[in-house]
Amino acid sequence: MERVLYCGYSMSSSSELGLASMYRVIKKSGAERVSDEAADELRKILEELAQRIATQALDLSLHAGRKTIKSDDIKLAAKNILKL
């Protein structure tokens, strides 16, 4: 059973993304209440996507002979991964 709290600070994590941010994004949609697990699930999904985009962006930057990841690398990686 999911606990319902107004903010999920109680979950520990080594994630790069903050749980409070996830909570705010979901609340912005108009949700009355958001379970801890929902905020954590969104974080996991976004983190996984971010890592996949970053990994492909790195390949693209190296492919272009650069050591710096630029916004075009991120855009193309996201396009490929998300099939935008």
Add this chain to the structure above:
Amino acid sequence: MERVLYCGYSMSSSSELGLASMYRVIKKSGAERVSDEAADELRKILEELAQRIATQALDLSLHAGRKTIKSDDIKLAAKNILKL
């Protein structure tokens, strides 16, 4: 031309996601350097996705007769939106 800095704190934003987090995720991929614009681009992409997932999750929770968004709403919304 993109400025290259080690962390993009200089960009102001009303985003829910932190630029420093984006920078860390990209650095984790093994990138030597990350432009400010790259971190900002990743933030925009993730924020847009998060909002779309949250909006659909809200619809799904209401459809199920709930006022609380649960992790299953987020999972199904992400599956639909990302075609996972």
